[in-house]
Amino acid sequence: MNARYIRIDAPDQQMEHWLHNKYCHEKLYLDICNASVPFHNRPKGKELLEDESITYVSVRAIDRLGSNLLDILTTLRHFDNNGIILKVDDLGLESLVVGKPDPTFKLIIGVLANIAEMERKNMQERQREGIERAKAQGVYKGRAKGSKKSKEEILAQYSHVIKRLREGHTLRNTSRLCDVSIGTVQKVKALIK
Template structure:
């Protein structure tokens, strides 16, 4: 059976672009999760791996390689798993397949390694820009971080971190919630203690 794997970082993002080339017989797996989370740690990523191991899936399509992840090591580990299980991976925006006549496509391996590197660099650039923006805001005196030594009430903390509360209530792990909300693990633990999940 064919499958299509879709990933968006937030629920407000549209999946239509990733569904443009889907086939009617494809089983759809959609994760709403950061690309920084390892593929095998994502709810639908795990389900897809389980279905592969059960022999239900033999062909996977993705819109682009960064849907698998934004970490080179994780993308390559996922590709290795697919090679081991003899699963064909098709990347729509490149028009490439990982296997041709059940043999590894060497052009696919080379291009995917380059694309995975680019995806990882894009994420690092995004985080670097974010740090620069915070530094600039601090220099201008407009940074709205908490005043050092001040104490927030429980209500203020829960209001400030309502996204953290939302992901924890959905059953996300502390580490995943930290990455999804771009806050420290300590902050997520503090919020979790407050909501007593």
């Protein structure tokens, strides 16, 4: 069976509907989570790894599988060991050719996975530097220490968490789906009671 794995950062029902329509001939695994969550810890990623009927998986880009080299290579190894072909759309390459690992695919994926990991680290470093510069210039707009948001502000900010909780998701699953801490989910749950 052919499957497509998609990871998006934030819930977007219009996009989810569009994706289901666009890839209606493939079994769709759609995770809503941060790239830093390891593939095997993502709800749909884990489901995909456990689905024994899958023989072919497509992804748009290799960074959809993870943000670090080890995670991506671990997922690729699982696919190889189970005879699952991985196709990376933006490269036009498949991991297995006539049932054997494609060395060109491995080389390119290794390089791209390293670049994705390096870019993520660079982005985090640039963000830290920007915050430090803004603090030094006195224009940092972060929340003041000791300040508190009103109940209404918190509920407005975390409407996606409220939605998932009302759908019956667990605290941990809501945390993963909404890319927030479990403490935040607990706080929102207490406020909506």
